[in-house]
Amino acid sequence: MSKKQDIMAATLDLIHEEGLQSVTFAKLFKRASVGAGTIYNYFANKEELVNAVYREARKLMGEFLLMNYDPGASLYERFKRLQLNRLEFGIRHPKEFLFIDSFSFSPYISPELRDAGDPNASSEVVLALIVEGQKQGVVKEMDSHLCHQLMHGIISSILKGYYVQKYPLSEVQIQQVLEASWKAVLV
Amino acid sequence: MSKKQDIMAATLDLIHEEGLQSVTFAKLFKRASVGAGTIYNYFANKEELVNAVYREARKLMGEFLLMNYDPGASLYERFKRLQLNRLEFGIRHPKEFLFIDSFSFSPYISPELRDAGDPNASSEVVLALIVEGQKQGVVKEMDSHLCHQLMHGIISSILKGYYVQKYPLSEVQIQQVLEASWKAVLV
Amino acid sequence: MSKKQDIMAATLDLIHEEGLQSVTFAKLFKRASVGAGTIYNYFANKEELVNAVYREARKLMGEFLLMNYDPGASLYERFKRLQLNRLEFGIRHPKEFLFIDSFSFSPYISPELRDAGDPNASSEVVLALIVEGQKQGVVKEMDSHLCHQLMHGIISSILKGYYVQKYPLSEVQIQQVLEASWKAVLV
Amino acid sequence: MSKKQDIMAATLDLIHEEGLQSVTFAKLFKRASVGAGTIYNYFANKEELVNAVYREARKLMGEFLLMNYDPGASLYERFKRLQLNRLEFGIRHPKEFLFIDSFSFSPYISPELRDAGDPNASSEVVLALIVEGQKQGVVKEMDSHLCHQLMHGIISSILKGYYVQKYPLSEVQIQQVLEASWKAVLV
DNA sequence: GATGAATGAGGATTCATTCAT
DNA sequence: CATGAATGAATCCTCATTCAT
Structure with missing residues (x-):
């Protein structure tokens, strides 16, 4: 290395x-x-170092989120794929996930970087999915960024409980979480 | 003061x-x-100060969560009351809410403190409600802590959107959020 | 008290x-x-407090040095009495002795106080004894203050070894020390 | 440097x-x-710094004490050499000598350090000399550590007088001091 | 590029002293 | 007289950053 x-x-x-x-x-x-x-x-200084680490973690998560994402699948299937990837990213990369989660709203990360998204444009994919679902009358009408945040927030919250070992996250629990997050955004 | x-x-x-x-x-x-x-x-040092602030914020939230909680009300009413209180705590005490959210899983807060819960035992009330709902066949069968975390995660993400995007959370929107979180945990 | x-x-x-x-x-x-x-x-401040403690310790030692001092006894007897009292003071009042010894040459004690002697004028008694011995041709010719310091220095050194338990100080050792200090000042 | x-x-x-x-x-x-x-x-902190200075001063004194020490010389010559070195160390290195003298029995210096002795084992040489003198019936029978402390105490008090009163310590006076300390430990 | 001793501004902490009660 | 919470200047110590090697 x-x-x-x-x-x-x-x-x-x-x-x-x-x-x-x-x-x-x-x-x-x-x-x-x-x-x-x-x-x-x-790195010019400490802040740039931390920002670089943040950027790399975001890139890694962005790639992970779109793994096995099939644009041709059903709305429900695509939603679950995105949420499953988000959850599995947190399970396999706890350091990156917690770091992103902690610093996304911290003044330490430059605002441009926070809003930059990732090169894979995973955010755009998620947002487009939400809008598509709302057009079909399946997903509740709300700001698409808010909905995105809801999707992320549920997974994030579940992962934090998992990290401190409040409960395991095996296949059964994972499916329950995906279902719950889906229901949370339905009309 | x-x-x-x-x-x-x-x-x-x-x-x-x-x-x-x-x-x-x-x-x-x-x-x-x-x-x-x-x-x-x-306070002996900075860390103790921050921990004391954390402890007090947790205490305040714990008290807030059980305000006007009527043990004799219906399951649905009690669920909504808990979620409403959680949401209103975040609206009225954004500093406390964000601080708790940010540092509950940070190494800066001692793990004992994080797991201490609050003196009002609000967590226990929530967990008992979940178990009761599952016995009645209304709430989905899942680890009660997982379900608790789901309830928290939904409110938490709505609040973060509210803080950042400054959209209003008036009576109508609040009721939508409570409904959504209720649906997320139903069978 | x-x-x-x-x-x-x-x-x-x-x-x-x-x-x-x-x-x-x-x-x-x-x-x-x-x-x-x-x-x-x-006490006006810390320095005055320490000086007061020093003054009291010096007073206590001054009184102790002249205990059972018989002006009519022989030169040798009087010398041994003074040295014995000095040694026993150190044995019975280690805190006072070490404090005096440590701070007599420290800038923390005001010079006037250091040179003030004690109200019992024990210093004058010792100095007079030395001069008397020198007149008799028994004690070596040297500055009487230097001789006084030699008498004190030997006892002090012995006491410090005793304090850290290098050896006991019972009757036999005490007599040996008194003899040695006598011989050190003889012509 | x-x-x-x-x-x-x-x-x-x-x-x-x-x-x-x-x-x-x-x-x-x-x-x-x-x-x-x-x-x-x-140095980790101020105390370690002071202890390091103490350690070095002790090392320097230890080396100085054994300078030109000839194990084959007579008992008397060897005794005088040790006492001469002790005295000259005090004359040439007043800062080190006073520092050692002041802090050897102060709580600021860790007891282990005080008792550590010096790498040259000068203490052991002195003690062996005393024991040898006692076997020959020349040196008074007493605890060898007590005798060592006597030897040190005499030189120490002479030096303190020298430092304060600024009288000279030239060849003649030095010889008188060495003689006096020799007489003090004889039978 | 890589190193790590040296730096000193800045932050944490101490502690003699004051003063209202 | 006795108290002890409050003070802030003085002190200890840290740590990001530099630069000669």
């Missing part, structure tokens, strides 16, 4: 373990096994 | 405005209009 | 246990069981 | 000039001409 990747991975690890609060460069250098000055070859 | 309450209120304000990242003692003392040493009469 | 004495006793205790370095007023108030402002009824 | 040595030298200077009481980091950094954070590359 390159030095740059080492640094970014160490950053994400430390944020997950101790919170951004206590991520100091000293800890970072030790964890990433690089010299103190090396980081400045790649 | 006592100095202690001044300090805690100023802390919550600053976290809300600028994020925990940038809450320095200098800002805190100025905002709370107290001397630099005063805080140490009440 | 009066509050003033409580405070002075607590000060001496804490200096002995932790060093002047770490004697804070907070610890002092707790140990002496008095309110934070009480001290200022008796 | 290295930064570390600069810092330690400045620390010793300041302790000598103003007492440990008033050695603040601000003074230290200015005196040592280093940045405020540099010290923390070498």
Whole structure:
């Protein structure tokens, strides 16, 4: 792995373990096994580093969300696919998911970056699906961004309970969650 | 108001405005209009202060959630009351709500504190209601904690949209949200 | 005991246990069981308090040094009496002895106080004895203050070894020390 | 000189000039001409710094005590060599000598450090000499540690007089002191 | 590019002292 | 006289950043 990747991975690890609060460069250098000055070859300062980590995590999630997404499937199937991918991303990439969730509304992440979406345009796919569902009279009339947030918020909330081991998330529970999130947006 | 309450209120304000990242003692003392040493009469250090603010916010939310809760009312009425209270807490106490939401799963809050619940045992009331609904065959069979988290997640995402997008949450919209969350957990 | 004495006793205790370095007023108030402002009824500030404790310790040692001192006894007997009293003072009042020893050359004690001697004029008695011995051709010719310091220095050194339990100080050892200190000043 | 040595030298200077009481980091950094954070590359905190200075002073004294010590010389010659070295160390290194003397029995220096001795084992050499002298019937029978402390106490008090009263300690006076300390431990 | 010793502005914390009760 | 909450200047300490190697 390159030095740059080492640094970014160490950053994400430390944020997950101790919170951004206590991520100091000293800890970072030790964890990433690089010299103190090396980081400045790649990132102008701490904020840029964190933003880069955020950008990469968003990119990873964006790719994950559209995995096996079949544009030709039914509305219901597509909705469930998106929500399933969202949930599985959280299960397989807890560090990335929590980081995104925590900092999406934090002043530490530059607003342009937060709203930038991802190169895969997964947001656009979700929004289009919502609008399509509303046109068909299946999905409740509401701001499409709000609906998107509702979809994300439900999954997010479920994942947080899972992370602190309130309950398992096996096949049965996953299906229940997908069903519930679908019902929540129906007319 | 006592100095202690001044300090805690100023802390919550600053976290809300600028994020925990940038809450320095200098800002805190100025905002709370107290001397630099005063805080140490009440809190051993910054972390204890933040934890105390968290504890108080949780207590406030716990009390709010059970306001006007009538154990003799119908299942549906009780469900709506709990969800209404949750929503109204978020509307009336946005700083407390966001703070709780952001830090409940952050390493900055000690896990014991997160799991402590509130003295009013509002969680237990919610869980009992879910179990009761499942016995009656009305609420879908699933882990009660999972269901609880679903209820919270829906309200939470609606609130975040409300905070950011500044759309109104008047009587009509509130009723829609309560209905939607009810449908999400039905069989 | 009066509050003033409580405070002075607590000060001496804490200096002995932790060093002047770490004697804070907070610890002092707790140990002496008095309110934070009480001290200022008796002492203008911390330095005056420490100086008062020093003055009292010096007074106590001064009185002790002349106990059972018989002006009519032989030069040798009087010398041994003074040295014995010095040694026994150190054995019975370690806190006072170490405090005096440590701060006699410290800038923390005002120079006037250090040179003030004690009301019993024990210093004058010792100095007169030395001069008398030198006139008789028994005691080595040297500055009488230097000789006084030699007498004190030997006892002090022995006591410090005793305090850290390098050896016991029972009757036999005490006599050996007195003899050695006598021989050290003989012609 | 290295930064570390600069810092330690400045620390010793300041302790000598103003007492440990008033050695603040601000003074230290200015005196040592280093940045405020540099010290923390070498010492975890102020106490460790002072202990390190103590350790080094003890090491220096230990080496000095055994300079030109000839194990083949006569008992008397060896005794005088040890006492001469002790005295000359005090004359040439007054800061180190006074620092050791003041803090060896202070709670600020950890007891382990005080008892650690020096790597050159100068204490052991002195103790062995005493025991040898006692076997030959020359040195008075007493606890060897007590005798060692006597030897040190005499030199120490002479030095303190020298420091304060500024009388000279030239060849003649030095020989008198050595003779006096020798007589003090004879049978 | 990589390093890590050095930096010093800035933040956390202490503690002697005051003063209203 | 006695109290102890409040104070804020002084102090300790941290940590992002620089730069010579």
